[in-house]
Amino acid sequence: MNILKHEESTAVDGFRCGFVAIVGQPNVGKSTLMNHLIGQKLSITSRKAQTTRHRITGILTSETAQFVFVDTPGFQKRFRNALNQAMNRSVTTTLADVDAILFVVEAGRFGPADQAVLELLPKDRPVILVINKVDMLPNKSALFPFIEEVAQSFNFAAIVPVSAQKGLKLDVLVSAIEPLLPESVPMFGEDQITDRNERFLASEIIREKIFRMMGEELPYVMAVEIEKFEEETLADGRELRRIYAAILVDRENQKPILIGKNGAKLKKIATDARIDMEKLFDAKVHLEVWVKVKSGWADDTRLVRQFGYE
Numbered sequence: 001m002n003i004l005k006h007e008e009s010t011a012v013d014g015f016r017c018g019f020v021a022i023v024g025q026p027n028v029g030k031s032t033l034m035n036h037l038i039g040q041k042l043s044i045t046s047r048k049a050q051t052t053r054h055r056i057t058g059i060l061t062s063e064t065a066q067f068v069f070v071d072t073p074g075f076q077k078r079f080r081n082a083l084n085q086a087m088n089r090s091v092t093t094t095l096a097d098v099d100a101i102l103f104v105v106e107a108g109r110f111g112p113a114d115q116a117v118l119e120l121l122p123k124d125r126p127v128i129l130v131i132n133k134v135d136m137l138p139n140k141s142a143l144f145p146f147i148e149e150v151a152q153s154f155n156f157a158a159i160v161p162v163s164a165q166k167g168l169k170l171d172v173l174v175s176a177i178e179p180l181l182p183e184s185v186p187m188f189g190e191d192q193i194t195d196r197n198e199r200f201l202a203s204e205i206i207r208e209k210i211f212r213m214m215g216e217e218l219p220y221v222m223a224v225e226i227e228k229f230e231e232e233t234l235a236d237g238r239e240l241r242r243i244y245a246a247i248l249v250d251r252e253n254q255k256p257i258l259i260g261k262n263g264a265k266l267k268k269i270a271t272d273a274r275i276d277m278e279k280l281f282d283a284k285v286h287l288e289v290w291v292k293v294k295s296g297w298a299d300d301t302r303l304v305r306q307f308g309y310e
């Protein structure tokens with residue numbers, strides 16, 4: 001991340017600015033939460049668990065504070081290969097460098113896996129318990145005993161029930177985070193939403209479309225590699241991006257599943273991705289996507305590094 005250290009900036013008029021990590025079990029709604037907090041869809045979400053492999057920074061700037069959100073990958077226990085070790089390392093590194101942590105759980109659910117996430121958190125950082133998906137609770141009075149139960153497990157700086165998807169009580173959450181941040185001038189320009197570049201965002205968008213399209217059909221082992229990313233300005237002044245992307249699968253027999261009958265699935269993935277990219281980049285996009293087999297890549301530490309997972 002291209003960031004200034006707090007010591008280098010001087011406090012101005014009580015303005016606050018700092019890093020906020022979002023942690024929690026897979027599928028509790030971390031990506032949805034960050035997207036709604038920053039008001040633009042950059043991180044990827046899908047019904048399939050564990051789709052967020054990259055650390056993504058979203059920035060929210062208000063009149064009085066700047067919140068730099070860090071979205072961490074799901075804590076993984078199921079598959080132990082090089083990729084997951086890299087992901088867990090990235091979680092630890094992220095948490096060592098934040099001012100506040102949002103620990104997200106699903107309303108009404110607090111199990112051993114949530115407890116395990118809590119135990120991994122640094123003890124010297126303020127942690128806000130975010131109880132998400134309150135819209136799914138059939139009976140709102142169930143919330144109070146649930147809060148009491150979870151509150152016993154940790155000394156939380158605040159407890160805020162929200163619905164990330166419906167945008168409920170996110171203002172309360174923002175107000176709870178603000179006093180936890182150090183006084184500092186903003187680190188990023190107001191219009192900067194992410195410090196990730198377009199090339200990275202292009203691969204995230206394609207990955208999201210694949211997950212949406214394939215649902216449970218596609219095994220988890222999959223990556224998108226942007227092989228070429230070219231920018232040019234057209235004669236009419238509009239911007240054009242030419243993007244060539246490869247979807248990497250682990251086994252030959254996964255290829256036809258992704259491509260679909262007469263290429264229909266791959267075509268839909270590419271079309272949907274292109275539409276999103278044109279909006280996000282405010283440019284015309286020429287996108288070519290194909291599928292490649294790279295056997296055993298998730299077990300190869302060197303390859304994992306090459307794809308930027310470290």
Ligand SMILES: Nc1nc2c(ncn2[C@@H]2O[C@H](COP(=O)(O)OP(=O)(O)OP(=O)(O)O)[C@@H](O)[C@H]2O)c(=O)[nH]1
Binds near residue numbers: 045046133162
């Ligand atoms: N009903 C309801 N669903 C939600 C809410 N927030 C998120 N979801 C859904 O929960 C699912 C998982 O959300 P994500 O944001 O991808 O979860 P995540 O924690 O980032 O998941 P990983 O990337 O796997 O760690 C998606 O289908 C969301 O639409 C909410 O407030 N209410």
